Amino acid sequence: MESLHAEDPVAVGPFRLIGRLGVGGMGRVFLARSAGGRTVAVKVVHAELAAQEEFRRRFAREVAALERVGGAGTAPVLGSDTTADSPWVAIGYVPGPSLRTVVGDEFGPLPPATVRALASGLARALDHIHAAGLVHRDLKPSNVLLTVDGPRIIDFGIARALDHVTDGGDLTTTGAVVGSPGYMSPEQVRGDRVSPASDVFCLGSVLAYAATGRAPSARRTAASTPRCSASPTTSPT
Helix, strand or coil, X not given: CECCCCCCCCEECCEEEEEXXXXXXXXXXXXXXXXXXXXXXXEEECHHHHCCHHHHHHHHHHHHHXXXXXXXXXXXXXXXXCCCCCCEEEEECCCCCEHHHXXXXXXXXXCHHHHHHHHHHHHHHHHHHHHCCCCCCCCCHHHEEEECCEEEECCCCCHHHHHHHHHCCCCCCCCCCCCCCCCCCHHHHHCCCCXXXXXXXXXXXXHHHHHHCCCHHHHHHXXXXXXXXXXXXXXXX
């Protein structure tokens, strides 16, 4: 987490901002606290997107869909204002390490029984997400948190609103490409429209990572690259 920048607000809606969690194609993400002391993540839309009425409409529909998911296998929506000068949405901050941290930095590949339990929990979460009319489109190990209540999927829901705006060719800023190399479905790589089936493909890639400790694309690259005995090999990270 970074400290707040000089241009950052000190509060958004009823939430007091504590620091910056990151910046993406849609906007800035802040760590914040509610008046009651609950920790939340607040996403504030970039000004250039907020100026586009089509994006605002789609953003409002996506936030409403996130609210329908209700936090089942995800982080719950705790507040929003899609009509503000800078539209925002506040999502519950979920404590727990990411799958990327657990597998990549701490313990390595998970035991088979744990992978099966992870698969069951993530499949249920995706079922709730898809039933609400959402497609995650960036399911990867860093977006899966491991908590005492089971896995939680985070950082999703608004990407589709952004995609619909970029379809018209009116947006040239970052954010037009959604997905992460190594975990994207073929249709994402091609730039085609995606459906819930794309998330299922990504789920398989995430589970392969959990079971082996390596992204599927990294294994394909290693298998297809000729090895020379005169040169040391490097393991992909």
